Amino acid sequence: xxxxxxxxxxxxxxxxxxxxxxxxxxxxxxLTTALDIPRPSLHRISKTLAGxxxxxxxxxxxxxxxxxxxxxxxxRQQFDKEYQRRISARGNKxxxxxxxxxxxxxxxxxxxxxxxxxxxxxxxxxxGFSNASLSNPWRIALVHSIEYGAARLGKAVERLSVRHAxxxxxxxxxxxxELLSEGVDGLIVSGAGTLQVDDCIRSAVEQxxxxxxxxxxxxxxxxxxxxxxxxxxxxxQMTALWLAxxxxxxxxxxxxxxxxxxKPAKLRLAEAMNVFSRFPNLEILDIAxxxxxxxxxxxxxTDWIGKSRIDGVWCDSGQHGIGSLMAFHDxxxxxxxxxxxxxxxxxxxxxxxxxxxxxLGAVDYPPAMGLxxxxxxxxxxxxxxxxxxxxxxxxxxxxxxHATASVKPTLWAEDHLRWDLPDDLxxxxxxGESYSPGSFRINYPGNSYNRSATQLAKVVQS
Amino acid sequence: MSVSxxxxxxxxxxxxxxxxxxxxxxxxxxxxxxxxxxSTAFQIVGKLLSAGFLTRQGKGRxxxxxxxxxxGYAGSDLAQLAGPGEAILSWLRTETGADVALLANTQPAIRxxxxxxxxxxxxxxxxxxxxxxxxxALVQVLCRKGATRAESAYALxxxxxxxESLETYLEETGEQS
Numbered sequence: 048x049x050x051x052x053x054x055x056x057x058x059x060x061x062x063x064x065x066x067x068x069x070x071x072x073x074x075x076x077x078l079t080t081a082l083d084i085p086r087p088s089l090h091r092i093s094k095t096l097a098g099x100x101x102x103x104x105x106x107x108x109x110x111x112x113x114x115x116x117x118x119x120x121x122x123r124q125q126f127d128k129e130y131q132r133r134i135s136a137r138g139n140k141x142x143x144x145x146x147x148x149x150x151x152x153x154x155x156x157x158x159x160x161x162x163x164x165x166x167x168x169x170x171x172x173x174x175g176f177s178n179a180s181l182s183n184p185w186r187i188a189l190v191h192s193i194e195y196g197a198a199r200l201g202k203a204v205e206r207l208s209v210r211h212a213x214x215x216x217x218x219x220x221x222x223x224x225e226l227l228s229e230g231v232d233g234l235i236v237s238g239a240g241t242l243q244v245d246d247c248i249r250s251a252v253e254q255x256x257x258x259x260x261x262x263x264x265x266x267x268x269x270x271x272x273x274x275x276x277x278x279x280x281x282x283x284q285m286t287a288l289w290l291a292x293x294x295x296x297x298x299x300x301x302x303x304x305x306x307x308x309x310k311p312a313k314l315r316l317a318e319a320m321n322v323f324s325r326f327p328n329l330e331i332l333d334i335a336x337x338x339x340x341x342x343x344x345x346x347x348x349t350d351w352i353g354k355s356r357i358d359g360v361w362c363d364s365g366q367h368g369i370g371s372l373m374a375f376h377d378x379x380x381x382x383x384x385x386x387x388x389x390x391x392x393x394x395x396x397x398x399x400x401x402x403x404x405x406x407l408g409a410v411d412y413p414p415a416m417g418l419x420x421x422x423x424x425x426x427x428x429x430x431x432x433x434x435x436x437x438x439x440x441x442x443x444x445x446x447x448x449h450a451t452a453s454v455k456p457t458l459w460a461e462d463h464l465r466w467d468l469p470d471d472l473x474x475x476x477x478x479g480e481s482y483s484p485g486s487f488r489i490n491y492p493g494n495s496y497n498r499s500a501t502q503l504a505k506v507v508q509s
Numbered sequence: 510m511s512v513s514x515x516x517x518x519x520x521x522x523x524x525x526x527x528x529x530x531x532x533x534x535x536x537x538x539x540x541x542x543x544x545x546x547x548s549t550a551f552q553i554v555g556k557l558l559s560a561g562f563l564t565r566q567g568k569g570r571x572x573x574x575x576x577x578x579x580x581g582y583a584g585s586d587l588a589q590l591a592g593p594g595e596a597i598l599s600w601l602r603t604e605t606g607a608d609v610a611l612l613a614n615t616q617p618a619i620r621x622x623x624x625x626x627x628x629x630x631x632x633x634x635x636x637x638x639x640x641x642x643x644x645x646a647l648v649q650v651l652c653r654k655g656a657t658r659a660e661s662a663y664a665l666x667x668x669x670x671x672x673e674s675l676e677t678y679l680e681e682t683g684e685q686s
Contacts, residue, residue: 056517056553060560063580071584095515099522111583117529118573118581119591125532125572126595127626130602155666157674160596163575171565202569429564430575432596440603 058084059092062109063101072110133422159435161272164257164427171205171492172428174421175226176235176500179263180214182306183339183366184484185392186237187501188414188473189262191487193235194499195478196421198491203425206493209500214308216241223247233257233424235417238265240310245269257428261420263310272427275420275437279311282363282410283318285443285454286389289408290359292451293387296326298358301351303371305339305363311412312339315363332357337367344370345377352378360388365396365409369470372399391444395470397460406449407460413439415477441475520545521553525562525577533570587613587621590637590646593678594622601650601671605664608651611637611675614644621646633668637675640683648672 061082066073075093079086093109096102100114176193180186190209197207208226212219216239224247226234234256238244245265252258252270260274290300300323305312316334323329332355337343344367351357352374362368368390375385376399383404390396391409400407416439427433444463445456465472468483476482488497523543527534540550554571557563561576575592582591594611601609602624610623614636623629631649639645648671652664 054517055515056521056556059518059521060556060562063562064560064576067576067580067583069583091515092518095518096522098519099526101522101525111580114526114529115577115580115583118577121529121532121573122578122581122591123620123622124626126622127624130599130624134603155670157670157677158597158600160593160674160678163592200566203565430561430592432592434596434600437600 055088055092058082058088059096062089062092062096066102066109066111072108075107075109078109129426133419160432161427161435163430163432164255164272171203172200172233172425173205173229173231174207174233174235174424175223175229175231176207176209177219177222177226177237178209178211179219179237179239181211181501182214184471185339185364185366185412185414185473187484188476189237189417190501191482191484191489191499192414192417192476192478193261193421194489194491194494196418197493198489199418200421200425204492207491208493211500212239214239216243219244220247223251227251227254227256231256233259233428235420235424236260236271237262239263240266240308242266257424259420259424259427261416273420273423273433273435273437275416275423275439276311277412277416277439277441279314279412280318281441282412283315284322285410286363286408287319287322287361289443289445289449289451289454290361290387290389291322291326291329292453293406293408293449294329294359297328299330299332299356301332301348301357301360301371302334303337303344303347303360303362303367304334305337305367307336307338312336312363319361319363337362337370339364339366341367341370341373343367345374347371348374349377357386359386362388362390364412365390365393366473369393369396369399372396372403372405375405376403387449392473392475393470394465394468394472394474397444397464397474398466398470400446401461401464405446407444407446408449408454409444409460411441411444411475413441413475413477414473415439415475418477517549517553520549521557524550524553524557528563528571528573528577532572533566535569535571539571587615587619587646589682590675590679591621593675594646597671597674598622598624601648601667604667605650605660606653607656607664608653610649612647612649614646618647633665635668635672637672637679639676639679645679646675648675 065078065082079089093102093104097104100112103110103112197204208229210222212222219239220243234251238260240263245267248258249269258271260271262276264274304316335347348371360371368388372388385403385405387406389408391411419437419439423433442458443456444458444460446460450456469485471484487499489499490497524539536550536554540547561574563571564574566572598609598611608629610629611621613619613621629649629651631651633650635648636644637646648668650664650668652661
């Protein structure tokens with residue numbers, strides 16, 4: 048029995064869908080039966096659609112017309128425009144040249160894809176961001192990048208809700224439940240990396256919510272559309288190789304990885320250790336986890352400076368690398384005598400390396416992945432296929448004069464850093480040239496007084 | 510059920526035809542252009558959004574949705590490659606910085622996806638084959654000017670990876686069907 052409230056538009060939509068499913072052509076009699084539309088009504092509707100060229104009508108048969116064919120050309124143009132717009136927003140138009148230098152790309156696997164999750168409602172999207180924590184400047188830049196991405200989508204977004212879980216799985220699960228009860232259509236998750244959070248996400252996916260992970264992925268496959276990150280393997284490999292070659296394969300190293308519980312930090316360290324193992328004359332003095340804290344790294348380096356000669360310091364980020372640089376400076380090392388360091392991201396670390404003539408090698412972990420995560424979620428919910436894993440490209444950044452046989456810069460540190468912006472700026476946030484974390488203001492549906500969710504979190508904490 | 514008139518269907522056809530010519534239209538713009546009452550236009554656009562014929566972009570602009578593209582490809586075997594092709598080409602372009610295109614291997618070849626949106630004077634071309642080994646599409650790459658030998662080698666590698674990715678997709682969908 049047909050719905051009495053069914054309008055001509057409803058029937059026209061059903062007719063077009065039926066023709067698509069039938070391969071572009073069908074007999075009129077079959078359509079009247081399948082769609083339960085009276086023959087005179089079908090005739091009137093199809094004649095109207097044929098008038099605009101959507102259908103071709105011949106005796107007893109309906110087929111797709113030439114105007115529908117133009118949808119294909121339009122989509123091709125639209126796709127190119129969307130791509131160019133996305134890339135220009137990220138501010139990085141160069142290819143992913145860091146990946147070219149690693150040399151092990153010959154063995155990479157096919158790119159895996161996720162099928163679209165079309166948002167069936169006609170209202171704008173409700174997006175939730177469940178953030179593992181707000182514990183360091185990089186994570187603040189990530190939130191800013193996500194907020195910027197949501198603001199760029201304008202009226203396509205009804206609301207963006209943000210929750211920070213303080214690296215607590217139970218709290219993150221509670222946040223995800225809250226976001227689901229608020230009726231979010233799509234979730235961006237930077238996960239605490241536990242099975243408990245995986246279970247919460249799996250349940251969200253089962254409820255029809257589209258999920259995109261960013262920065263920190265799930266432990267197992269939970270049915271998320273995508274995981275947006277940047278290659279931790281490249282960060283680990285390139286920085287370790289640069290340090291080993293800078294030291295000509297000899298010397299004493301201090302290894303200062305970030306947060307022990309964070310998967311990116313573990314991956315970077317594992318890749319770095321693989322590289323260092325190829326240089327038998329490198330001695331590793333210590334592997335000390337720093338929680339990406341400059342104060343912690345400063346304390347550890349100060350301690351080791353008093354105990355041993357240090358020829359190089361490997362850090363997976365400048366967030367704490369700056370602490371080690373400070374320790375050497377505090378210990379009276381003159382400009383040009385502080386041993387080579389690795390670790391990028393933080394404007395202050397680059398500034399300090401250049402100011403004190405420290406050889407520095409880095410591959411940034413771009414917070415711009417937040418913006419890419421929003422774009423990916425929106426694309427998946429707009430009916431587009433998306434990559435299961437997206438590695439946001441990054442540069443190989445070296446201080447001038449410090450290229451090695453295998454590691455060449457794609458960007459000089461001197462050209463990358465911003466003397467005019469604060470030390471706590473995380474570079475590669477994708478927010479634009481004038482982005483500064485302290486003065487960041489943004490307007491998107493869901494916030495008020497142009498305040499970022501990071502500011503609100505600070506207010507709550509205090 | 511009866512149809513009181515075809516005004517709604519006519520308005521719907523006009524909206525879709527306009528978006529086939531020019532995307533990023535607003536509902537207000539469509540109302541003015543076709544003299545459709547505002548409430549009718551919102552109702553029709555709402556139905557087209559729900560059905561996947563339209564999607565909403567920033568600033569309330571409308572563009573064609575996946576159902577419209579599916580309709581455009583109806584009757585052609587190429588439809589299944591277009592969506593995955595977009596995702597793969599987007600990756601290929603980002604990785605290599607090269608101009609990239611995916612063509613259906615028909616006579617004449619049909620350009621399914623390309624960045625930028627124009628025919629390509631390519632320097633790398635690899636065929637994409639179906640489960641039976643028949644070439645159904647072509648991936649083309651034009652390396653950027655001044656590309657180093659390493660970059661060109663990487664572009665070739667990525668092109669092969671794009672081919673394998675699309676073939677894996679065809680294999681999986683072939684198995685499902």
